[in-house]
Amino acid sequence: MKSSTIFTLVFLFWASILLSQNGVVKGKVTNAINNEPVMFANILVLDTDFGTTTDLDGNYEITGLEPGLYNVRASYIGFNEKTEFEVQITNSKPAIVNFQLSETIQELEEVVVKASPFRKTEESPVSLRTVGVAEIQRNPGANRDISKVIQVLPGVTSTASFRNDLIIRGGAPNENRFYLDDVEVPNINHFATQGASGGPVGLINVNFIREVDFYSGAFPANRGNTLSSVLNFKQRDGRDDRLGGTFMLSATDIGLTLEGPLSDKTTFLFSARRSYLQFLFQALGLPFLPTYNDFQAKVKYKIDKKNELTFIGLGAIDQFELNLDANETEEQQYLLNNLPVSPQWNYTNGLVYKRYQENGFLTFVLSRNMLNNEAEKYFQNDDSSEDNLILRYKSQEIENKLRIEQTLRVGDYKFNYGVGYEYAKFNNSTFNRIFTSQGSETIDFFTEFDLNKYSFFGQASRKFLSERLILSLGFRADANDYSDDMSNPLEQFSPRFSLAYAFTDRLSFNFNTGIYYQLPPYTILGYQEDGQFVNKANNIKYIQSNHLVAGVEFNTASKSKITVEGYYKYYDNYPFLLRDRVSLANLGGDFGVIGNEPATPESEGRSYGLEFLYQQRLYKGFYGIASYTLGWSEFKDDKGEFVPSSWDSRHILNLAIGKRFGNNWEIGVNWRFQTGLPFTPFSDVSALVQNWDVNGRGIPNYNLLNSERASASNTIDLRVDKKWFFDKWSLNVYLDLENLTSDAVALPQLILDRPLDEDNMPIGDGVIVNPDAPTDEQRYDLKTIDNNQGSLIPSIGVMIEI
Numbered sequence: 177m178k179s180s181t182i183f184t185l186v187f188l189f190w191a192s193i194l195l196s197q198n199g200v201v202k203g204k205v206t207n208a209i210n211n212e213p214v215m216f217a218n219i220l221v222l223d224t225d226f227g228t229t230t231d232l233d234g235n236y237e238i239t240g241l242e243p244g245l246y247n248v249r250a251s252y253i254g255f256n257e258k259t260e261f262e263v264q265i266t267n268s269k270p271a272i273v274n275f276q277l278s279e280t281i282q283e284l285e286e287v288v289v290k291a292s293p294f295r296k297t298e299e300s301p302v303s304l305r306t307v308g309v310a311e312i313q314r315n316p317g318a319n320r321d322i323s324k325v326i327q328v329l330p331g332v333t334s335t336a337s338f339r340n341d342l343i344i345r346g347g348a349p350n351e352n353r354f355y356l357d358d359v360e361v362p363n364i365n366h367f368a369t370q371g372a373s374g375g376p377v378g379l380i381n382v383n384f385i386r387e388v389d390f391y392s393g394a395f396p397a398n399r400g401n402t403l404s405s406v407l408n409f410k411q412r413d414g415r416d417d418r419l420g421g422t423f424m425l426s427a428t429d430i431g432l433t434l435e436g437p438l439s440d441k442t443t444f445l446f447s448a449r450r451s452y453l454q455f456l457f458q459a460l461g462l463p464f465l466p467t468y469n470d471f472q473a474k475v476k477y478k479i480d481k482k483n484e485l486t487f488i489g490l491g492a493i494d495q496f497e498l499n500l501d502a503n504e505t506e507e508q509q510y511l512l513n514n515l516p517v518s519p520q521w522n523y524t525n526g527l528v529y530k531r532y533q534e535n536g537f538l539t540f541v542l543s544r545n546m547l548n549n550e551a552e553k554y555f556q557n558d559d560s561s562e563d564n565l566i567l568r569y570k571s572q573e574i575e576n577k578l579r580i581e582q583t584l585r586v587g588d589y590k591f592n593y594g595v596g597y598e599y600a601k602f603n604n605s606t607f608n609r610i611f612t613s614q615g616s617e618t619i620d621f622f623t624e625f626d627l628n629k630y631s632f633f634g635q636a637s638r639k640f641l642s643e644r645l646i647l648s649l650g651f652r653a654d655a656n657d658y659s660d661d662m663s664n665p666l667e668q669f670s671p672r673f674s675l676a677y678a679f680t681d682r683l684s685f686n687f688n689t690g691i692y693y694q695l696p697p698y699t700i701l702g703y704q705e706d707g708q709f710v711n712k713a714n715n716i717k718y719i720q721s722n723h724l725v726a727g728v729e730f731n732t733a734s735k736s737k738i739t740v741e742g743y744y745k746y747y748d749n750y751p752f753l754l755r756d757r758v759s760l761a762n763l764g765g766d767f768g769v770i771g772n773e774p775a776t777p778e779s780e781g782r783s784y785g786l787e788f789l790y791q792q793r794l795y796k797g798f799y800g801i802a803s804y805t806l807g808w809s810e811f812k813d814d815k816g817e818f819v820p821s822s823w824d825s826r827h828i829l830n831l832a833i834g835k836r837f838g839n840n841w842e843i844g845v846n847w848r849f850q851t852g853l854p855f856t857p858f859s860d861v862s863a864l865v866q867n868w869d870v871n872g873r874g875i876p877n878y879n880l881l882n883s884e885r886a887s888a889s890n891t892i893d894l895r896v897d898k899k900w901f902f903d904k905w906s907l908n909v910y911l912d913l914e915n916l917t918s919d920a921v922a923l924p925q926l927i928l929d930r931p932l933d934e935d936n937m938p939i940g941d942g943v944i945v946n947p948d949a950p951t952d953e954q955r956y957d958l959k960t961i962d963n964n965q966g967s968l969i970p971s972i973g974v975m976i977e978i
Contacts, residue, residue: 198903199241199265201273205234205250208276209585211481211532217252217277222259241265243901244840245310245794250275261735262310262794266906268977269420272413279585280643298590298637298648301676302686302725302741303393305329305791309385311799314834316846317893317914319426319971321378322388322407323365327848328830330787330803331392331743333823334850334889334921340365341374343823344392345743346783346809347404347721348761349374350697350770355399356380356409357474359488359526359543360577364407366468366494367520370549370571371697371770372763379470379492381447383422383433386412393725393743394674394688397633397650398581398592403694403721403747411488413476414443426973428453429468438475445474454497463502463511467495482532488543491523500557506961510927513872516553516567522546536584539594547573549769555869566870569769571604573698581633592650593634600627602698606772609870617755619773623704629656629695632665635672648674654693654718658701661717668693668718682731686741689725693718696751699771700760711751714776720748727787735793742786750779750811757814758878762822781811781821800833813881820854820882827851840899845892852886855923862926863955865944874926874958886923887962892916905978914969922962929959 201221205214213234220227221238224246230236243266251257255277263271296304307325318324323340326332333343341349349372354361365375389408391399399406419436431449438444454465473489496518502508526543553567581594603624610617635650650672653665662668672690679685695701696716703710727741751760752775759779763770785807792800805828810818827850834844858874861867867875894913899906928942943957 198239198267199243199901200237200239200270201241201246201248201263201265202235202237202270203272203274205230205236205252205275205277207255208278209532209536209583210534211537213481214250214252214255214275214277217250217255217275220249220251222247222249237270243267243899243906245836247794248273250277252277254280256280262308264310266977267901267903268905269415270417272415274413296676296686296729297396298639298646298676299396299592299635299650299674300391300394300688301646301648301674301684302688302727303391303743305390305392305789307388307390309382309387310794312382312385312388314842314844314895314897315832316844316895316912317891318846319428319912319914320382322380322382322385322409323374323378326388326390326407328801328803328832328846329390329392330741330789330805330828330830331785331807332805333825333828333853334848335374335823335853339374339376340378341369341372342405343825344404345745345785346807346821346823347745348372348763348821348823350760351402351404351694351721352407353399353402353405354407354409356490356524356526357411357486357488358528358539358541358579359524360545361490361524362545362547362573362575363522366470366492367466367496367518368522368547368549369770370547370573371699371772376466377428377451377468379468379472379490380409381431381433381449381470381472383424383447384411384445384472384474386410393723395672395690395692396592397635397652397670397672398579398594400596400631400633400652400654400670401694403692403719403745411445411474414445414474416443421978423976423978424449424973425975427971428456441479442475442477444476445472447472458499458502461499461502461504461508463499463508464515465497465499467497469493484530486528486530488524488526488528490525492521494520496520498557506927506930510872510925510961512557516551518549518551520547520549522548535586536582536591539579539581539583541577541579543575543577545575545577547571551769565607566609568607569605571606571699571769572602574601576600588638590637591635594632596629596631596633598627598629600629600698601625602627602702604699604702604772621704623702623709625658625702625709627656627658627701629654630665631655637674644678646674646676650690654695656695659712659715659717661715662695682733684729685726686729687726688723690723692721692723694721695719696760696775697771699769700751700775703772703774705774710774711776714774716751716775717749717777719750719777722746722748735795737789737791739789740787741789742784744784745782747779747781747783747811749777750781751775751777752779752814756876756878758881759811759821761811762882779811781809782818783807783809783821794836797836798834801830802832803830804828814878820885822854822882824854824882825851840901842897842899844895846894847892848889850889850921852888853921853923854882854885856881857884858926863945863958864952865954865956866952868928868942868956868958886921889921890917890919905976908973908975908977910973910975912971912973914971916968918968924960924962926958927961929957 205217217230245262249259315325331345335341366377368375391406414435422433424431429451433447435445451468470492475487477485524545529540531538551569555564577598579596584591605622608619631654633652637648652670654668655665675687724744730738754774788804790802809821809824811821829849832846856876859877862874897910899908
């Protein structure tokens with residue numbers, strides 16, 4: 177037996193017997209409205225004999241726990257009880273679990289109201305799902321990426337297997353908004369698509385996350401400028417006892433997280449991560465070499481029990497280069513001819529100040545974010561002459577934001593209201609030679625503008641009938657000084673109404689309706705021709721979407737729930753792109769930039785469907801989610817007729833199940849079936865030599881918009897985790913097998929049909945089928961390749977926590 181094998185066996189043996197039971201969970205229980213400590217609250221570690229009560233300051237601490245996952249509950253007379261699920265207990269650091277309890281409106285003070293294991297708010301009783309950090313970390317195939325984790329939820333469509341675009345209930349990728357501890361973050365992905373929200377790799381560090389609230393409808397009034405979803409990331413605080421950290425090594429990147437106290441009142445979290453994909457891709461002979469770096473920080477200063485200040489920082493530096501040596505196969509050459517060199521960087525910094533009052537709290541949020549996006553492409557990647565230049569693009573988006581909001585409890589009512597102001601700057605330098613089915617065009621312009629945006633909002637909620645009936649009514653209004661069409665906030669008045677009625681303690685009916693508005697992408701607003709803002713002259717305006725959602729929810733006795741929801745959305749004033757005669761709503765699921773062209777606010781669309789969800793919290797070692805979505809997404813074409821949109825995936829079926837075994841082994845499986853997405857066939861002019869040499873890809877024939885449909889995808893992911901807990905540190909080793917079926921969500925593409933050598937490798941620059949024809953009529957011989965054949969992606973990772 178090899179010495180390395182003997183060492184491994186010895187290590188595993190000692191790792192199994194050196195476990196100790198020094199796990200600690202501690203925290204504070206406070207009133208959710210005024211932050212006053214809740215004294216003598218009961219704290220229970222469920223399914224164990226461990227428990228305690230809080231002291232005069234609301235603090236508690238439970239020791240002697242064996243490492244593992246636990247559910248921890250806090251309760252007190254006159255308050256709604258609350259449970260934190262799947263709290264990871266280790267020996268390396270105390271688990272900090274703070275509870276904010278809401279007062280019950282029931283008159284009998286001795287009543288403790290039993291809470292559902294699933295989150296529901298007065299403002300959003302429907303279309304809200306909460307994802308815990310343990311669910312993110314263990315999800316098979318997701319690689320700790322929240323954008324992939326939520327794809328198992330109903331209503332979420334995937335555009336491509338290698339991307340994180342969020343298509344929620346048939347909406348476009350640019351219709352989502354993200355918040356990190358109340359600070360808006362424009363994008364949560366590396367290599368972001370400007371004008372949309374997607375990218376291939378998430379940039380938020382899961383080690384920072386406590387939980388994520390995912391709204392696919394019923395948006396609270398204080399969350400604006402969205403049409404499809406809101407993701408609200410809640411970060412944990414850094415540890416307050418001593419310095420600690422987590423080291424992460426995976427198949428794609430390496431990262432380090434540090435945390436600890438800066439003073440008696442201040443804690444911090446900081447992380448940095450860098451990928452080494454460029455080395456792996458080069459070894460695999462892939463034609464592109466991506467490198468990403470990201471940084472994240474949180475500093476929290478508890479001034480006193482009534483005042484706290486939090487700093488949030490998030491940033492990314494991305495490099496995307498071409499591997500010109502990988503040009504042997506048809507697929508390699510196709511990618512080399514299409515992909516530009518595209519460096520990008522972005523950051524978001526924010527300050528959040530909270531002041532607690534007797535019956536509420538005041539929140540100030542001040543933030544700044546910036547995106548710098550560049551792309552450059554030369555004909556056949558030959559940059560020796562500017563005559564070969566096809567694309568040179570550089571753009572910057574800068575936003576400075578202030579939001580002030582007040583939350584109050586007055587008797588049986590809950591109020592939230594506030595104002596917002598934003599100063600934005602945008603610039604864009606574009607040179608692009610393009611060929612479309614309508615002809616050729618060279619775009620060359622520079623544009624910049626400043627924008628002042630403002631908003632005000634309010635929402636009132638009340639519980640009736642011993643809290644069985646909950647009503648919530650809200651409004652929001654947004655405006656800016658871009659044009660007269662957007663300057664009147666009453667034109668963007670956004671009412672919303674929610675209702676929840678509990679027939680029994682477990683069965684309830686939930687409803688929401690509202691009108692929502694979103695500003696078109698800056699690329700649309702900034703487009704110029706001959707020094708004029710073309711789309712301002714075209715009366716571009718806020719996009720409008722009317723929502724109607726209703727459903728029933730049943731909570732079982734075994735920490736699971738079943739929901740059935742129906743939804744309907746109608747879109748108006750969507751930008752209609754004049755160059756290709758297609759709605760902007762059909763774009764955004766690819767790399768690059770969308771919306772950098774003339775448009776009018778003429779597009780209309782609709783999305784409707786039915787969703788089913790069964791979710792099982794950790795119960796006797798098992799957990800899982802099963803979801804099914806039947807949905808339609810349609811937008812009008814240039815003839816004014818509804819046709820399927822690019823996101824019209826009729827059937828989506830997900831099943832994610834897992835089991836925790838003894839000795840801290842865990843296994844999970846994720847199966848996903850999705851109907852193929854519609855696509856537009858290519859135009860015959862794609863084969864023209866003058867077109868192909870510039871575009872390097874097929875030109876869609878938008879006269880046949882989304883008239884064909886790709887093949888369905890069927891993928892299976894598997895993940896196995898093993899954890900060891902030592903006295904001062906812990907170790908987690910995992911194996912993640914993504915796409916065991918080697919299937920993929922993808923669309924067909926055109927490539928040059930070239931002769932092959934004796935090794936079946938393509939040679940030459942392409943075959944011209946009519947060389948004797950005039951130059952502007954010569955055509956290449958093209959063929960279609962099917963991209964739905966994916967690859968099995970194995971990943972081994974190691975995480976060390978100290």
